[in-house]
Amino acid sequence: MISxxxxxxxxxxxxxxxxxxxxxxxxxxxxxxxxxxxxxKYLEYRPDIVTMDITxxxxxxxxxxxxxREADPDAKVVMIxxxxxxxxxxxxxxxxxxxxxxxxxKEEHIVQTLLKIAGAK
Amino acid sequence: xxxxxxxxxxxxxxxxxxxIKQLEQxxxxxxxxxxxxxxxxxxIFRLTHTIxxxxxxxxxxxxxxxxxxxxxxxxxxxxxxxxxxxxxxxSDIMLxxxxxxxxxxxxxxxxxxxxxxxxxxxxxEIEKALCEINSPRSALxxxxxxxxxxxxxxxxxxxAMVYFDEECGMENLRAFSLLExxxxxxxxxxxxxxxxxxxxxxxxxxxxxxxxxxxxxxxGELHKMFxxxxxxxxxxxxxxxxxxxxxxxxxxxxxxxxxxxxxGTAKLPEARNHSNKxxxxxTPPYIISLNVSKIDKLIKTVxxxxxxxxxxxxxxxxxxxxxxxxxxxxxxxxxxxxxxxxIVTSMRLVPLAATFQKLHxxxxxxxxxxxxxxxxxxxxxxxxxxxxxxxQLSDPLMHLVRNAVDHGIEDSEARLANGKERRGxxxxxxxxxxxxxxxxxxxxxxxxxxxxxxxxAKQNNLLPVSESQLTEKEIYSLIFLPGFSTxxxxxxxxxxxxxxxxxxxNISSVGGTLSVESEKNKGTAITIKIPIRPVK
Numbered sequence: 001m002i003s004x005x006x007x008x009x010x011x012x013x014x015x016x017x018x019x020x021x022x023x024x025x026x027x028x029x030x031x032x033x034x035x036x037x038x039x040x041k042y043l044e045y046r047p048d049i050v051t052m053d054i055t056x057x058x059x060x061x062x063x064x065x066x067x068x069r070e071a072d073p074d075a076k077v078v079m080i081x082x083x084x085x086x087x088x089x090x091x092x093x094x095x096x097x098x099x100x101x102x103x104x105x106k107e108e109h110i111v112q113t114l115l116k117i118a119g120a121k
Numbered sequence: 122x123x124x125x126x127x128x129x130x131x132x133x134x135x136x137x138x139x140x141i142k143q144l145e146q147x148x149x150x151x152x153x154x155x156x157x158x159x160x161x162x163x164x165i166f167r168l169t170h171t172i173x174x175x176x177x178x179x180x181x182x183x184x185x186x187x188x189x190x191x192x193x194x195x196x197x198x199x200x201x202x203x204x205x206x207x208x209x210x211x212s213d214i215m216l217x218x219x220x221x222x223x224x225x226x227x228x229x230x231x232x233x234x235x236x237x238x239x240x241x242x243x244x245x246e247i248e249k250a251l252c253e254i255n256s257p258r259s260a261l262x263x264x265x266x267x268x269x270x271x272x273x274x275x276x277x278x279x280x281a282m283v284y285f286d287e288e289c290g291m292e293n294l295r296a297f298s299l300l301e302x303x304x305x306x307x308x309x310x311x312x313x314x315x316x317x318x319x320x321x322x323x324x325x326x327x328x329x330x331x332x333x334x335x336x337x338x339x340x341g342e343l344h345k346m347f348x349x350x351x352x353x354x355x356x357x358x359x360x361x362x363x364x365x366x367x368x369x370x371x372x373x374x375x376x377x378x379x380x381x382x383x384x385g386t387a388k389l390p391e392a393r394n395h396s397n398k399x400x401x402x403x404t405p406p407y408i409i410s411l412n413v414s415k416i417d418k419l420i421k422t423v424x425x426x427x428x429x430x431x432x433x434x435x436x437x438x439x440x441x442x443x444x445x446x447x448x449x450x451x452x453x454x455x456x457x458x459x460x461x462x463x464i465v466t467s468m469r470l471v472p473l474a475a476t477f478q479k480l481h482x483x484x485x486x487x488x489x490x491x492x493x494x495x496x497x498x499x500x501x502x503x504x505x506x507x508x509x510x511x512x513q514l515s516d517p518l519m520h521l522v523r524n525a526v527d528h529g530i531e532d533s534e535a536r537l538a539n540g541k542e543r544r545g546x547x548x549x550x551x552x553x554x555x556x557x558x559x560x561x562x563x564x565x566x567x568x569x570x571x572x573x574x575x576x577x578a579k580q581n582n583l584l585p586v587s588e589s590q591l592t593e594k595e596i597y598s599l600i601f602l603p604g605f606s607t608x609x610x611x612x613x614x615x616x617x618x619x620x621x622x623x624x625x626x627n628i629s630s631v632g633g634t635l636s637v638e639s640e641k642n643k644g645t646a647i648t649i650k651i652p653i654r655p656v657k
Contacts, residue, residue: 078351086294090317093298099351100298102290109289113351 002118005047006031007038007064008080009056017051017080017110024111035059039067042075049114050077052097054088062092069096076117080105133179134230135410137172138223142475144168145219148212149481153496156208157198165215166195172222181229183239184222190247191218197251206254214250216482217243276337278309281347282329282357289352292325293317299350300332306343308334333361413508416468423465427458471511473551473560474502480522480549487526494544495530497522501551504558510631510651514560517624521562521647522547524621529566529645539642541565556653563646569639571596581605597637601625 004026008014011033018028030045032038036059042050050068054061061079068075079092079100089100098117101109147164151157157165173188194214198206221240285295293316300308312331313321336343340360347356434451477499488495506514530536530545537543548563571593578584578599588596599605603622628635633651 081291083290086291086317089291089294090297093294093301097298098302100291100294106288109286109352116349116351119349 001025001027002049002114003027003029003045003047004114005029005038005041005045005050007033007035007041007050007056007061008053009033010053013053013080020107020110021114026114035061035064035067038064039071042068043071046072048076048118050075051080051101051110051114052077053080054085054092055082062088062095065092065097066095078113078117130179130229133175134226137175137184138226140168140172141219141222141226142479144172145216145482146478148215148219149485151208152212152485157211159199159202162195162199166192166199169195181225184225187218187221187240187243187247190244190251191215194247194251194254197254201254204254206250210250214243214247217246276307276335278333278335278361279340279343280359280361281332281334281343283332283347283353284329284355284357285325286352286354287326291322292330293319293322295352296321296325296330299330299347299353302350303332303334305338306334306336308332329357411468413469416465420465420469423458423462427462430454430458467505469508470505471508472503472505473511473514476511476515476518477502477549477551480518483519483522484526484547487523488530491526491532493526493530493532495526496544496546498546498548499550500548504551504553506558506651506653510633513627513631514649514651517627517649518549518560518562520621520624522549525562525564525566525645529564531567535567553653557650558653560649560651561646562649563644565644568641568643569597569600569637569645570641574599578602578605594637597639598635600637601635 002025004021006014006017006021006028008017008031014031014033018031021028029047030041032041034056038050038052038061039059052061052065056064059067065077065079068077073096075096076098077096079089079097080103081089081092081100082103092100099113101113144165147161147168151161169188169192173185173192176182176184176188191214194211198204198211221243283296283299285292289295296311296316300311310333313324315321316325338346340358344356344358347353347358430451434448434455439447481497484495484497525547530547531539531541533543536545546565548561550563551558551560553559574596575584575588579588583599583602583605584591600621601624603625605622625635628649628651631651633649636648636650637645638648639645
């Protein structure tokens with residue numbers, strides 16, 4: 001089973017993503033409400049995939065992404081972005097994000113993306 | 122309709138030989154200029170790439186491997202302008218490749234595939250040269266990822282049109298992400314270029330995203346790789362020629378190497394219209410190659426038509442008849458047939474260029490070996506002669522040019538001592554004159570020695586009259602007599618193993634004649650006069 005860490009400052013989003021994923025057979029092993037916590041939880045749980053919101057207080061998703069990739073160059077992080085955040089998405093890709101999902105997303109987008117990312121070596 | 126393997130083979134040998142000749146020509150040219158120009162490097166790269174591809178397809182893996190190594194070498198040179206390398210060494214290696222490949226082709230054309238020696242020494246020589254140029258401080262090493270597969274087996278060029286899922290959003294950044302994930306592939310270009318532009322997002326959504334790249338992965342692996350990317354809905358993957366990609370890159374500046382990211386000068390690419398703009402002057406599209414036997418058949422048939430026409434127009438049954446309109450039409454027919462005969466005969470005419478140009482290599486190799494500095498100058502290469510004559514001329518010209526290098530041109534010290542330039546010049550040229558063509562082989566060497574010639578002629582009992590009755594010119598002509606030169610290479614003018622009388626024989630077999638002019642210390646000129654059409 002593919003294990004996932006969900007990082008998002010909005011409790012609603014964490015729940016929404018968790019619902020979609022567990023419905024589709026993923027295991028959400030942890031969630032985090034900001035970047036810093038995200039990095040900590042990553043190191044603690046070593047999930048297969050992380051979904052990472054881009055805009056979060058304190059430590060942004062991009063900073064967290066970089067920290068995680070520093071600690072584990074093989075880390076698979078998928079960014080969750082809002083429309084109009086092209087510049088930050090670009091930065092995230094350069095920072096090693098495997099893919100990104102644009103809000104508002106369709107459930108299948110998340111599921112398919114995570115399946116593909118998990119399947120890729 | 123299926124193509125016979127033998128036809129394919131013939132085509133392969135023909136085409137590859139052409140490519141090899143072209144390659145040799147370019148290399149010899151670059152030596153004169155002591156360096157490779159950008160267009161020459163591109164051309165060499167293109168040629169080696171083509172040779173590699175076709176020979177691999179015909180399972181001449183030995184040729185393919187050598188060509189592949191050569192391609193790698195020039196890929197490196199092309200991608201690293203400014204990186205120093207020994208161009209003479211490179212051209213030596215390339216000429217060795219040319220020789221090796223022509224050797225294999227020659228065997229192939231005789232139907233032999235056995236006995237082809239894998240040329241490991243040549244391959245390792247190229248590899249060594251590549252290693253030397255590719256020193257650690259080189260740009261390639263710094264960039265590392267640019268072409269990690271430089272030593273890898275065959276790399277193929279691909280063109281992928283990628284379509285993303287509808288509603289996936291930020292298609293431009295999907296494209297960017299895709300490029301980022303293609304770390305094993307060497308991307309040569311993509312379109313639209315301005316992928317950080319909102320408009321490009323729309324464009325990609327509707328038209329797809331085009332990537333040109335090279336990869337050593339198989340088609341299947343690559344196809345799978347694309348589809349494994351998030352939000353990739355469909356990919357249209359094609360094997361292409363790398364040249365095509367490069368051409369696109371050149372033609373539209375929308376294709377840039379990866380590092381060129383970030384420029385905001387995004388434009389939607391215009392519809393691709395690289396309509397067969399054939400810049401390649403070496404293979405003009407209006408030339409086809411034909412089997413000579415077909416032309417000969419045609420010539421024969423046209424001759425028969427002409428005879429039949431005469432029999433009809435001057436048929437005895439017509440005698441005494443008043444047939445004005447028949448005669449008028451018959452006359453027209455006669456003219457047309459005569460015209461046709463001219464055209465058909467001209468189809469057998471071939472320019473001298475190829476025959477002349479291959480002597481560049483002879484002069485280069487010989488003078489290098491003998492430590493002489495000689496340049497070969499050509500003129501009148503465009504003059505055309507019947508193919509048979511051209512074939513008959515090839516050996517004699519080779520012989521005469523070799524003689525000029527061997528015995529005509531002095532070594533550098535002797536030349537300087539005689540107040541001449543260090544560089545000797547051999548001129549090979551052709552000019553037309555009243556239905557005949559004159560071909561002249563001239564050197565600015567030491568000239569013929571009448572004394573030695575007379576001595577030799579006397580030894581061999583070749584003097585027709587006493588020597589006092591001979592003019593200087595007649596003395597010179599003695600060298601063409603059969604039996605004048607022997608197989609030993611002792612006289613001033615004997616060639617390498619065979620005498621000049623072989624030249625005489627070949628030339629007279631096509632109805633030509635030879636004449637010599639010479640002046641001591643100034644040089645020698647041998648002129649061959651030949652009729653434009655073959656003697657039947």
